[in-house]
Amino acid sequence: MLILSCPSKLRLLEGILRKCLPQTLVVHGAVMNINRGNPAGHEVIVDSWPNFKAVLTRPQREVVSDDSDFYANVYAAFYQDLAVYQNLVLNTDAVNWLQRFRIQGNQDGIYRVSKLAAAIKNVPLSATSYITYTHSDPNKLNEYQLDPGFTVSTLNASHVDLMDETWAYGGSEQSHRYLASLVQHFFSSCILDPNGQLISWCVMDPLGATGVGYTLPTHRGKHYAAVAARALSIRAHTAGYPIYGHVALSNVHMREIQERRGYQKLPELCHICTHADVQI
Ligand SMILES: CC(C)(COP(=O)(O)OP(=O)(O)OC[C@H]1O[C@@H](n2cnc3c(N)ncnc32)[C@H](O)[C@@H]1OP(=O)(O)O)[C@@H](O)C(=O)NCCC(=O)NCCS
Incomplete structure (x- = not known):
């Protein structure tokens, strides 16, 4: 080697x-x-x-x-x-x-x-298989208007507590540290409400995938996730990165969203094999 x-x-x-x-x-x-x-x-x-x-x-x-x-x-x-x-x-x-x-x-x-x-x-x-979705040109993704007062921004360290609390794999010192490193080092995008509070976000990981997508439950269905994902993807695409992300086989809602929006589904699943005594 x-x-x-x-x-x-x-x-x-x-x-x-x-x-x-x-x-x-x-x-x-x-x-x-x-x-x-x-x-x-x-x-x-x-x-x-x-x-x-x-x-x-x-x-x-x-x-x-x-x-x-x-x-x-x-x-x-x-x-x-x-x-x-x-x-x-x-x-x-x-x-x-x-x-x-x-x-x-x-x-x-x-x-x-x-x-x-x-x-x-x-x-x-503990192994989980995910569907990988790609998009060849995020500029072609639907553009949605935000409600008045809502803005597109990028994540910063002050957002990590909420990200970790809401993330399905969050809630530990290690998950918090991991999210903080993503926010510090990689492309991210988020939606802030008129008071500057974080309501929707996504961030790139060390392997170039877009992930950790989340919208606060009271704000769902208003295309905030779509706006955040489009903004991040356009930045990453402009920097030369292929646009992709993984969705759990069981996350039917997210899979339907990706397919309606014109993301291409890879025939090969992404296998995430965790060699640790955890179930994720
Ligand atoms: C998946 C998730 C990020 C979507 O956030 P969102 O801001 O509601 O997403 P959007 O508004 O951009 O898109 C939601 C889509 O579902 C549709 N929808 C239908 N009923 C809905 C409902 N009751 N609530 C939310 N969306 C609904 C919306 O119309 C929209 O579809 P469209 O683009 O065809 O109009 C959010 O549900 C979430 O945080 N889920 C938990 C974490 C998760 O699963 N993350 C993804 C991991 S891959």
């Missing part, structure tokens, strides 16, 4: 991954962020170079000091040869099995290898 740290090789890798979109979405997003200042402190591992068959991105060891933090310890994966990927995950130092972490990607083999690893290494696994 190799840690790819040379900037020109990382740019070359980004170009190669871009040609394999959408299957490479999560790894490509991570590499884009690495190549643009690396705000989350991630690094790239390949089985070999330049003819790599498997790629993993992960936080640098010195960046995430808390081994129990499966929010910050997020890996992205892509392979061209499943056997090579399996070998990279199981038989090298690419994955730190002493940590609690998440590994994700839009290929079935990612789940299969995590399942195998859980059995062989006797580590826990």
Whole structure:
């Protein structure tokens, strides 16, 4: 295995991954962020170079000091040869099995290898499959008018408490810290009411996905989420990021919204494999 740290090789890798979109979405997003200042402190591992068959991105060891933090310890994966990927995950130092972490990607083999690893290494696994939606040009998304006094803005540190309280996976020191890092480092968008109070929001993650979408229950159905998502997506699209996000199979409401709005559904599910003793 190799840690790819040379900037020109990382740019070359980004170009190669871009040609394999959408299957490479999560790894490509991570590499884009690495190549643009690396705000989350991630690094790239390949089985070999330049003819790599498997790629993993992960936080640098010195960046995430808390081994129990499966929010910050997020890996992205892509392979061209499943056997090579399996070998990279199981038989090298690419994955730190002493940590609690998440590994994700839009290929079935990612789940299969995590399942195998859980059995062989006797580590826990909670895996969830998500539908990935993409949009090729967010400028074409419907434009909705906000009610008078409501404004579009970007998230800041003062918003993190509410985000964490309302997030389905929130409510811990680690989730709060994770959301704070997203807000600090990545594109975000939100809607504020006439008093400047936060009512709807979304934010990009270290893998370039748009997520954590939420509207306060009393304000739903007024297209605030649509306005926030469009604003974030246009900023990210202008910066060259592919626009994508994951929706849980069980979240029928959100799936219907995405499909009505013209997002394209990927045939491959995104598998988020959490190697930690939690159910998410
Ligand atoms: C999903 C969620 C963010 C949508 O927020 P929102 O501000 O209500 O979204 P919008 O108003 O932009 O869109 C809601 C759509 O559902 C429709 N809708 C129908 N009945 C509705 C109801 N009772 N309440 C809300 N929306 C309703 C709206 O008309 C709209 O559809 P349209 O665009 O075709 O007109 C919000 O419901 C939420 O926070 N849910 C919990 C967290 C969640 O599931 N997040 C998404 C994770 S992927």
